[in-house]
Amino acid sequence: MGEKKRKEASKAEFIFGKKNYKWLFIGLAFIAVGFIIMAGGGSDDPNVFDPSIFHWRRIRLAPTLVLIGFGIQVYAILLNPDKEKKSDK
Template sequence: MENKETFLFDRRKYMILIAGLVMLAIGFGLMLGGGSENPSEFNPEIFSAKRVGIAPWFLFIGLLLPIVAIMIPKKSV
């Protein structure tokens, strides 16, 4: 009897998981910066559209993709 190793997911699912991790990294990268050197000064850059509007969507998609990768059925070969 041949003992054949099989992976939990197929290649397509692993690619979706990696895409989710990349989206999370991009989302957190977009949120970086905007702080002030002096804590008593206010920097309005922390409320930029990039940090408040775009980055959360990247994070949401980055969290959603691994769920999708787990839930989609395996391709039958």
């Protein structure tokens, strides 16, 4: 009996469920795409001004994607994994 309890105690259990991790990776993808879009737009020559730095993708779209990604991350963290287990049974 003692050996069985040890096996149950040593069984690794994750804090999050599959659904949580799926949403975490979706949020990370949104954040990564937002930062990739935000990058660039500079000039190789510091004496030359490049107006593409003020393009709507860098000013509006990229920060919006990053904020949406952070919102998805918060949702993924607060998602109850126990609900998922009950609905699967």
